[in-house]
Amino acid sequence: MQQRFSEFPRAPRQPATDxxxxxxxxxxxxxxxxxxxxxxxxMSGIDDLELRRLKKRKLKVKDxxxxxxxxLDSDAH
Incomplete structure (x- = not known):
């Protein structure tokens, strides 16, 4: 029977370092x-395809x- 990843023992966390x-x-x-x-x-108005790609990347970075x-907030509590 396969074990799930979550069933493996975890190493203790170091909250300050994390x-x-x-x-x-x-x-x-x-x-x-x-x-x-x-x-x-x-770049506004120069290359629509590249502009869309950059905006998509910017949204991913923000997310x-x-x-x-x-x-970070959940680790603090």
């Missing part, structure tokens, strides 16, 4: 989000930032 890693990743993503925003503003912030 939180620092999450904060660093959030900061990186916020920088990327700002860079994408700047690039999108400069990832929000998910990481939620994870």
């Amino acid at each position: 939180a620092a890693v999450l904060r660093d990743r959030i900061a990186q993503l916020q920088d990327e989000h700002q860079s994408l925003d700047t690039l999108i503003n400069k 990832t930032i929000l998910l990481l912030q939620l994870q």
Whole structure:
């Protein structure tokens, strides 16, 4: 019988280290989000396909930032 992944024992978490890693990743993503925003503003009306691709990437980055912030908040409690 196969065991589910969740049934395996987990290594103890290091909340302070995890939180620092999450904060660093959030900061990186916020920088990327700002860079994408700047690039999108400069490209307006030039290449619609590329513009849509950049906007889609910007939304994915924003979603990832929000998910990481939620994870950071839940780890704090």
